[in-house]
Amino acid sequence: MDTTGLGNDPGGEIGSASAMEKDDINITVAVRCRGRNKREIEAKSPIVVTVPDVTTTPEVSINTSGGSGIEAQLQAKTYTVDKVYGPDSSQKLVFEDCAEPLFHDFMRGYNCTMLVYGMTSTGKTYTMTGDVEMGAEGDVNGQAGIAPRILVKLFECLQDDYVVKCSFVELYNEDLRDLLSEGQDDFSNGTENSSKQPESLNASKKLRIFDSNNSRSNSPVTNTNNPTHKARSDYLKKKLKSNRKKSLDDMSLNANAGGKTHVPPTQTGIYIQNLKDFHISTAKEGLQLLQRGLQRRQVATTKLNDVSSRSHTIFTITLYKKFKDDLYRLSKINLVDLAGSENVNKAGALNLRAKESGSINQSLLTLGRVINSLADKSAHIPFRESKLTRLLQDSLGGNTKTVLIATISPAKIAAEETCSTLEYASKAKNIKNKPQLGSFIIKDILLKDVSQELIKMRADLWCTKSKEGIYVSQKNYKEMVDDLDNFKTELTELKRTNDSLVQENELLGKEKKSGAERADSLKSELDNLRSQLKSVTNKLAQTNTQNTKLSEQVTDMNRIQTELKSLIEVYQQKHETSKHKFQRLLKDELATLTAKILSQWDTLKNVNSGNYQIHTHIDSIRGEVMNLLETTKENAETLYKSCIDDLLKETPKIFQLISDNVGDIRGMTEEHYTEMARNFSDLSEEFNTFKQYLDGQFFQNNHIEMIQTHQDIVASNMQKMSDDLLQSVQNSIQNYLSTNAQMVTNSINDVAMDVINKEMDLFAPKKSKWEESIDLINQSDSLSNKFRNNMTKSVDDIASVIRNSNESMDRSISTIKKHIIENDINSQEQINSNELLTNSFKAIQEKSNNILHLVTGDLTVTAQESMDGIQNLDRSIRTLIHGDQYIHSTKGVHIPPQNRGPELHSTLIPLKPSSSNLNRLSDSTKSSPRKRSQGSEDETHASKIPKLTQ
Numbered sequence: 005m006d007t008t009g010l011g012n013d014p015g016g017e018i019g020s021a022s023a024m025e026k027d028d029i030n031i032t033v034a035v036r037c038r039g040r041n042k043r044e045i046e047a048k049s050p051i052v053v054t055v056p057d058v059t060t061t062p063e064v065s066i067n068t069s070g071g072s073g074i075e076a077q078l079q080a081k082t083y084t085v086d087k088v089y090g091p092d093s094s095q096k097l098v099f100e101d102c103a104e105p106l107f108h109d110f111m112r113g114y115n116c117t118m119l120v121y122g123m124t125s126t127g128k129t130y131t132m133t134g135d136v137e138m139g140a141e142g143d144v145n146g147q148a149g150i151a152p153r154i155l156v157k158l159f160e161c162l163q164d165d166y167v168v169k170c171s172f173v174e175l176y177n178e179d180l181r182d183l184l185s186e187g188q189d190d191f192s193n194g195t196e197n198s199s200k201q202p203e204s205l206n207a208s209k210k211l212r213i214f215d216s217n218n219s220r221s222n223s224p225v226t227n228t229n230n231p232t233h234k235a236r237s238d239y240l241k242k243k244l245k246s247n248r249k250k251s252l253d254d255m256s257l258n259a260n261a262g263g264k265t266h267v268p269p270t271q272t273g274i275y276i277q278n279l280k281d282f283h284i285s286t287a288k289e290g291l292q293l294l295q296r297g298l299q300r301r302q303v304a305t306t307k308l309n310d311v312s313s314r315s316h317t318i319f320t321i322t323l324y325k326k327f328k329d330d331l332y333r334l335s336k337i338n339l340v341d342l343a344g345s346e347n348v349n350k351a352g353a354l355n356l357r358a359k360e361s362g363s364i365n366q367s368l369l370t371l372g373r374v375i376n377s378l379a380d381k382s383a384h385i386p387f388r389e390s391k392l393t394r395l396l397q398d399s400l401g402g403n404t405k406t407v408l409i410a411t412i413s414p415a416k417i418a419a420e421e422t423c424s425t426l427e428y429a430s431k432a433k434n435i436k437n438k439p440q441l442g443s444f445i446i447k448d449i450l451l452k453d454v455s456q457e458l459i460k461m462r463a464d465l466w467c468t469k470s471k472e473g474i475y476v477s478q479k480n481y482k483e484m485v486d487d488l489d490n491f492k493t494e495l496t497e498l499k500r501t502n503d504s505l506v507q508e509n510e511l512l513g514k515e516k517k518s519g520a521e522r523a524d525s526l527k528s529e530l531d532n533l534r535s536q537l538k539s540v541t542n543k544l545a546q547t548n549t550q551n552t553k554l555s556e557q558v559t560d561m562n563r564i565q566t567e568l569k570s571l572i573e574v575y576q577q578k579h580e581t582s583k584h585k586f587q588r589l590l591k592d593e594l595a596t597l598t599a600k601i602l603s604q605w606d607t608l609k610n611v612n613s614g615n616y617q618i619h620t621h622i623d624s625i626r627g628e629v630m631n632l633l634e635t636t637k638e639n640a641e642t643l644y645k646s647c648i649d650d651l652l653k654e655t656p657k658i659f660q661l662i663s664d665n666v667g668d669i670r671g672m673t674e675e676h677y678t679e680m681a682r683n684f685s686d687l688s689e690e691f692n693t694f695k696q697y698l699d700g701q702f703f704q705n706n707h708i709e710m711i712q713t714h715q716d717i718v719a720s721n722m723q724k725m726s727d728d729l730l731q732s733v734q735n736s737i738q739n740y741l742s743t744n745a746q747m748v749t750n751s752i753n754d755v756a757m758d759v760i761n762k763e764m765d766l767f768a769p770k771k772s773k774w775e776e777s778i779d780l781i782n783q784s785d786s787l788s789n790k791f792r793n794n795m796t797k798s799v800d801d802i803a804s805v806i807r808n809s810n811e812s813m814d815r816s817i818s819t820i821k822k823h824i825i826e827n828d829i830n831s832q833e834q835i836n837s838n839e840l841l842t843n844s845f846k847a848i849q850e851k852s853n854n855i856l857h858l859v860t861g862d863l864t865v866t867a868q869e870s871m872d873g874i875q876n877l878d879r880s881i882r883t884l885i886h887g888d889q890y891i892h893s894t895k896g897v898h899i900p901p902q903n904r905g906p907e908l909h910s911t912l913i914p915l916k917p918s919s920s921n922l923n924r925l926s927d928s929t930k931s932s933p934r935k936r937s938q939g940s941e942d943e944t945h946a947s948k949i950p951k952l953t954q
């Protein structure tokens with residue numbers, strides 16, 4: 005057997021602090037099944053667990069069906085593990101087969117862990133410790149468990165320089181207790197009077213779990229500025245360099261043993277602060293310590309176990325074994341006895357026991373989850389969820405070599421828990437660890453550490469021996485006083501820190517308040533801007549309404565224009581109607597005249613026999629004709645005058661109306677424009693104010709300035725605090741605080757930038773919208789201007805058209821008036837001075853005279869000729885009145901109205917008949933009696949003259 009444990013060094017890796025197994029290795033899982041205990045036998049609970057012989061396949065099967073025979077065998081659940089021990093397996097066998105290989109790894113320098121896990125009363129404590137009494141020959145007795153056997157084996161193996169230490173800790177209801185220190189709170193009835201022990205004054209220090217890999221980086225003891233540490237480190241490196249060229253940079257070197265520190269000089273990974281290590285130089289001393297701890301362990305009688313462990317315990321043996329020259333290798337073996345996983349009801353737990361069970365179950369549940377997570381290779385392993393799993397962090401999935409022994413009961417009564425234990429065991433088999441060799445320590449440091457402790461103990465012992473009561477050596481007392489001073493200083497510093505933090509908090513509160521006020525003012529400004537925006541929107545709406553009104557007015561104007569046109573058309577129609585009336589009147593009058601002439605003609609027919617007083621008749625005819633013409637003229641004049649008067653009366657009104665409307669429109673347009681201009685000016689002003697505010701105040705990084713100020717205050721406060729602290733602590737803390745200050749500054753900067761970015765993000769769209777709205781306003785302004793110009797132009801055009809139309813109407817009216825007057829005069833003059841008429845009448849007179857003289861049968865012919873003359877007269881009058889229209893109309897030609905009137909004279913047919921006609925008439929009159937019989941030519945001529953009677 006390799007007693008040093010160095011013989012198994014694979015590939016000469018021993019000595020290298022970084023040396024570790026090349027591959028990850030699974031933790032070893034063993035199952036130990038005891039025989040049925042008294043309770044189970046009494047309960048007549050059958051055996052359902054089948055455990056093969058230790059030499060065959062490591063499988064455990066459990067018959068959960070409760071049946072027997074082949075079928076039960078088939079239904080049995082089988083779990084494969086690494087090693088299986090049945091009821092017949094002795095303590096010795098379990099140790100040699102299962103624990104001893106681990107012990108050798110421990111001796112080789114590996115950190116190792118052995119766990120026992122299982123339901124209550126299944127033999128965990130029996131397996132781990134068993135009987136710890138030493139045999140008479142200095143060896144263990146047959147019932148001794150793994151821990152005592154390891155202690156005995158250890159001192160059997162150790163030959164050269166070494167140091168062995170032991171610690172024993174208990175985890176009860178999530179509280180840690182040093183089972184070997186006397187001053188620790190005694191949860192149960194402590195077996196020793198701790199107050200009389202010298203360690204008691206230091207023992208009040210609470211045990212705490214530390215992860216040296218994390219905490220030590222911030223710890224002063226690992227500070228590279230520490231000259232002692234550096235010197236030792238350099239020394240170590242130099243020393244090892246001479247032996248091998250391998251770099252030791254990554255070595256976990258603990259060169260601070262003996263230093264004034266809370267961290268044990270040799271601790272790496274997870275360790276318990278303030279847990280006391282005891283030097284042992286023999287197995288017996290170790291066994292005594294083990295016994296002492298077990299006596300103080302929390303035990304109680306439960307339904308299932310008379311002496312049931314109510315806590316988890318870890319007995320740790322630390323070995324400093326000489327490696328080479330002055331270098332010692334450190335390795336540890338943790339012997340973990342877990343509390344029983346139990347059913348509270350089954351265990352009969354009440355009150356305190358129930359609480360214990362709850363706590364135990366809770367930590368074991370977490371352990372189960374950790375095992376599951378590790379087996380499933382989950383990203384997160386819930387080590388921190390319980391103290392137990394934190395303590396086992398290095399052993400499960402860490403850098404230790406680990407063996408788990410699951411203890412089970414064979415009885416059917418415990419089948420459920422057995423299945424659960426086996427499930428965990430088979431799961432745990434999949435956990436892989438990366439075992440790593442322990443670190444080095446220099447002999448001097450180790451010796452110093454040990455001798456210091458020895459001196460202290462001796463001094464305490466001497467004091468204890470020399471006097472009664474509580475005695476402490478001077479040195480210890482001085483240390484304690486120093487500690488006290490240290491604590492006081494720490495307390496003062498903490499108070500100071502607290503005060504400055506309070507001050508800072510107040511400052512921050514004030515800043516928060518001022519920030520809130522600033523936020524309020526910003527909010528009110530924002531509200532202000534919002535209301536301004538609202539008023540601008542309202543004004544825009546008003547402008548739109550005005551625009552709508554304006555367009556309605558334009559529509560009205562167009563309608564009025566159309567109405568005006570239709571009115572003019574009505575006047576034109578009236579004009580036409582009046583004209584036609586006049587024509588009809590004239591026609592009627594002429595018809596009356598014709599009728600009268602005809603009646604005269606009838607009278608003439610009777611001329612043969614009567615005294616005809618032609619002159620009188622002719623005069624009366626003439627007078628009648630003149631009267632008729634006068635009446636006609638008067639009527640026409642009256643009609644024209646009334647028409648013109650109406651027209652003249654109505655037209656100014658209409659034009660006045662139009663002019664008023666145009667004036668109104670012009671006024672409204674002006675008003676609208678003014679309003680719009682005012683609105684736009686308001687808008688521009690508001691926009692400028694807003695823009696000024698945004699550009700000048702809001703977007704000028706006021707926040708940054710503000711926050712910069714605050715940041716400066718905070719930074720200066722932090723700096724002040726740092727300065728204060730710097731005076732009281734070392735330079736390293738200043739760096740730390742500066743980093744913190746920088747971090748806070750950066751964080752405030754980040755927050756400030758976030759705030760500004762957020763505000764910018766919020767305001768950017770609004771700003772662009774505002775700018776867009778200003779563009780729109782400008783467009784609207786130019787459109788409005790354009791619209792106003794167009795409107796003004798249109799209104800001016802309308803006004804000028806109306807003005808022109810007015811003038812043209814005036815002109816037309818005066819022309820009509822003039823024509824009427826001229827026509828009147830002309831008609832009168834023409835009638836008065838018409839030679840033809842006079843001649844006609846004279847001719848009639850003559851003819852009448854002739855008739856009177858002749859008194860012949862030619863009276864009819866003469867009368868006919870008179871009729872012709874009258875018809876000529878009729879035509880002349882018509883022509884006189886209608887111009888050439890009559891002539892053309894007799895030919896069926898339509899004369900447009902515009903060609904009538906002023907051109908009347910140019911188209912008149914002279915009333916005076918041609919001399920040839922007159923002569924012919926005269927001749928015919930003269931020769932009529934003679935030529936009447938031969939007068940075919942005369943008849944032809946007469947037939948060419950239209951008859952009035954027709």
Ligand SMILES: Nc1ncnc2c1ncn2[C@@H]1O[C@H](COP(=O)(O)OP(=O)(O)OP(=O)(O)O)[C@@H](O)[C@H]1O
Binds near residue numbers: 123309
């Ligand atoms: N393999 C075994 N051979 C003989 N006796 C055993 C065996 N296992 C356990 N026992 C006995 O059973 C009893 C209970 O064992 P132990 O106290 O070790 O159980 P435990 O699992 O630690 O229980 P708890 O979790 O309640 O502490 C003890 O008296 C012990 O001697």
